[in-house]
Amino acid sequence: MSLAVSLRRSRSSAGTNSPLARSRGRAGWGRLAVVAVLIGAALATIAPFFWLLVSSLKTEADIFASPLALLKAPTLANYASLFKQFHFAIATLNSIAISLGVVVISVALGGLAAYGFSRYPFTGSRVLLSGLLITRMVTPAALVVPLYLIMNALGLLNTLISIILGIAVLNLPFVIWVLRPFFDALPREIEEAGLVDGLSPFGVFLRIAVRLAAPGLLTVALLSFIAGWTDLLFPMSFATTPEATPLTSGLLQMQTGYKIYWGSLMAGGVYLTLPTLILSFALQKYLIRGLRLGY
Amino acid sequence: MRQAARNLPPPVAGEGRGGGVGSLAQVTGRVRLRSRRLTGFGLALPALIFVFAFMVYPVVSLVVLSFQEYAPLRSTATTFAGLANYVWLAGSDLVHQSIWVTVVFTAASVAVEMAIGLAIAVLLAKLVIELRSQPGRLLTRLLGGVFILPFATPAIAGAIAWKTLLNPQFGPVDAIFHTDIAWFAQFPLASVIVADAWKMMPFVLFLMFAAILSIEPEQYEAARLDGANGWQEFRYLTLPLILPVVAVTAAFRAVDAFTKIFDTVFVTTGGGPATDTQVFPLLIWRTTFDYLNFGHASALAVVAIIVSALLGASLLAIRRASST
Amino acid sequence: MAVRSGIGARTLALLPAVGLIVAGCANSSTSNTNASPKVVRVLAVAGPETDALIKYAPEFEKATGITASIEQVARPLWGQRKVRELIEGAGLYDVVMVGGGDDNTWVKYKAHVKDLSKLLPADQLSQVNLLDKFKIGDKIIGIPQYYNFPMLFYRKDLFENPSEQAAFKAKYGKDLAPPTSYEDMYQVAQFFNRPPNLYGFFIGGVDWSIYLDDTYFVYGLGGNYGDLTTKQLTLNTPEQKQALGWLGKFTALNPPGWQTDNFFDGDTLMQNGKIAMYQNWFYIWQTFHTKQPDKIGMAPLIGKGAHLGAFVATIPDAAPSPAAGIKFIQWMMGATYQKEQAIATGDLPIRKDVMQDSDVRNALVGIDQFEKVLPNLQYNQTTWVGELSAGVSEAIFKVVKDGTSPDVAADWLQNEKFKGRKAIE
Helix, strand or coil: HHHHHHHHHHHCCCCCHHHHHHHHHHHHHHHHHHHHHHHHHHHHHHHHHHHHHHCCCCCHHHHCCCCCCCCCCCCCHHHHHHHHHCCCHHHHHHHHHHHHHHHHHHHHHHHHHHHHHHHEEEEECCHHHHHHHHCCCCCCCHHHHHHHHHHHHCCCCCCHHHHHHHHHHHHHHHHHHHHHHHHCCCCHHHHHHHHHHHCCHHHHHHHHHHHHHHHHHHHHHHHHHHHHHHHHHHHHHHHHEEEEHHHHHHHHHEEEECCCCCHHHHHHHHHHHHHHHHHHHHHHHHHHHHHHHHC | HHCCCCCCCCCCCCCCCCCCCCCCHHHHHHHHHHHHHHHHHHHHHHHHHHHHHHHHHHHHHHHHHHHHHHHCCCCCEECCCCCCCHHHHHCCCHHHHHHEEEHHHHHHHHHHHHHHHHHHHHHHHHHHHHHCCHHHHHHHHHHHHHHHHHHHHCHHHHHHHHHHHCCCCCCCCHHHHCCCCCCCCHHHHHHHHHHHHHHHHHHHHHCCCCHHCCCHHHHHHHHHHCCHHHHHHHHHHHHHHHHHHHHHHHHHHHHHHHHHHHHHHHHHHHHCCCCCCCHHHHHHHHHHHHHCHHHHHHHHHHHHHHHHHHHHHHHHHHHHHHCC | HHHHHHHHHHHHHHHHHEEEEHHHHHHHHHCCCCCCCCCCEEEECCCCHHHHHHHHHHHHHHHHHCEEEEEEEEEHHHHHHHHHCCCCCCCCCCCEECCCCCCHHHHHHCCCCCCCCCCCHHHHCCCCCCHHHHEEEEEECCCCCCCECCEEEEEHHHHHHHHHHHHHHHHHHHCCCCCHHHHHHHHHHHHCCCCCCCCCECCCCCCCHHHHHHHHHHHHHCCCCCCCCCCCCCCCHHHHHHHHHHHHHHHCCCCCHHHHHHHHHHHHHHCCEEECEEEEECCHHHHHHCCCCCCCCECCCCCCCCCEEEEEEECCCCCCHHHHHHHHHHHHCHHHHHHHHHHHHHHHHHHHHCCCCCHHHHHCCCCHHHHHHHHHHCCCCCCCEEEEEEEHHHHHHHCCCCCHHHHHHHHHHHHHHHHCCCCCC
């Protein structure tokens, strides 16, 4: 290794002047610098959301009057307006329903399929898996075009089902991709025992594999919930009535083109983000694992 | 169940673990293999049907529609149009410009988030390796929670946050520097790139972080014994070892950025000023819902899907290459 | 057994999820069967005129016993909503408000709306000014809610300032006054262009706002975007080319950030004293002349024609309760509401009798100026204004940003961008 050689040449004699001792001395300051940079980066990462939060607690007049003020007469008026003016109560229910719908479809269908691909590979399963990876890359805006016409023909526009189906079909390949390694890692013996005991493969899946792979399923459920909660394109394209509009497209009401209800917009942004934020912070272990497996 | 597991019979021959014992076992093995395959197919079938119904079939109908003319503002009839939509697409300045904007956006956004994500990952990994104490672990968990925030923020909320941050009248950026630059108006693409890189940085960060952590600590010890400082450590040790992961991550991010950029642009600039930030997904959406020209929109969508398929296939190739 | 209870728990967890989904679907299915109309669903776009509708809707509700559900949609999404109702027949609304200046043509030729000439009483219809603009043959496609059109607003305090007047006279050899030709307007704008505190003019840069400014010049010069008799596009006529030229010249005198501003932002800029002149719908005159009477003045828009601004109430063929829709329109076009609306918003009422009402004439300062412009109102004579206006904006930006010559840009618009297209498609 040329690096080692070149460094050895520059090594001075042992003692307090040795590279190891020197590097240990440097380590103290170096570590401080690293922590400082990381904290700086963390602050920069949090800045946009922090500012949104702070601004959402000001009245609209204060937002314009004192931009840099942090806490000047905080008020919850903007949050109240979300429910009074912008139908946020029903939008919240819609978002929850959509997210849960996506979770149910993704976990049920995805879990079964991932288990099948993992434990019972069949001819063409590898091709299908590669195909699934490619479907993950489909431009959602492109898929909306035919789906809109199909949903219109089926009379499903302005229902939550159409939104759930659209989001789920783009989420499902990702879920299968993430879940398969979880099932791969399970010890086969317990499943074998179940088969011997007379359970069908589906029974083995339901009673054994699911419980053993629970962390993986939780990861996938979390990712699916986030997908359903944060999607904008499908709600925007399929649902136009307040009854079927979730929180994401509901926020668009505040940018009317005539004026922007800044206070409400900010409060709405915070309100929309809080659930996924709390979930992600609490379950970050699962989330990070899911991100890594997904790639 | 646990009790049953202890009484497991020895593995049956014919399941690929040992040699066949006799012709009966071989036949049983083949039968089991076929039923295993059927089982696998059966387990995957619901998902496959779902994807077929709501992705494959729609894409097929999309291709069909791309050879037709259907524009409800003109007439409610659908007429055959041959290659007319594709001819329009090939010659349209609007389309070319949109593709160009999307390419520029992708390149810049991925470059920014890779650079920042990698840098933070390196520093964070250093911290985790060196601080094995309890407060250290707490700090890293806290930092991890903070850095995952942009991922957990819905794209529309992130866009609103950046609109607030960069607003010329009440945004802190302009207030602190005493400027009144309307960032999204005067530097639209750059502002969108910053907002999107902020949102996607966690992906890169955690992938790089995991990759760096998978390098054996002995290598670092050896490097330090040889007197390597931080930068040399990174350049000659860390980077070469994680390069495959970097390549795959960059490829994934590029494909995602190219195909999925919509929310941020729609909420901040709306594609403007004029068509300066009209990325390809936005063009498809606008052609569908504002201009109501489904023939044109279908042709655009087909092109997008072909590009996705090509990018996805290259991604598979890169992934396979870097894991060998 | 432990396994069974595990399954039970899982199923129990799924049930509320399924329940919520079902509830969500049930929630979102809008009933299309209205035995006796209890609700009238109105699709409107966010703006001060819709605020007025909402404000006075309780009077309608008290008189008819029908609840008015007036939905304000954001402008960027209004286009697709209108089309879903009036062409695709979504059947969600009883009354759909369209734009009189831009939607008139496509609603006449393409939309599935009811003929209001048969559904509204003749004595009411005869009171409506300019009703012919909303007729195709004998079919009335909609009733306007109000009339509004652009006027020129200028800094009265600057124009009446003696030192400014002297300086202007010295420089240009004529008196400083509200301009009556585009050349005059340009001179005045240049004179007052003093960045960074004062800019000579303002034109909003977002697609639909800059397109509107284009219409001011195009209609003012006597042109239009399409010809109703030949059905051809008229995008590179001399009037169009001149209009583009003027836009190029005037946007050079804009305050920064104008590219993503709209005319509502222009109102704010004028009130904050940042601009010397701009063109806008005259609804804003009420605000200006009550709050800052000495600072801001109004003059007629230059030229031969002005953009017809109006929300027009239509009843889709697919309306769930057209009877409720008719009642709503009758209230909207009635003398009581028209008077209230005129005083509240500063827009012109649609009724001839209300135009003569003394309270209204007192409230609408400048109404005599408005009456002169009223007969010359124009609307876009193409059926696809959404796509057209985006193309027009592209041409405008070619001139304004890239420095393309107006002639080249106009020819590009007619011969390349919209090659093979017609005004009525």
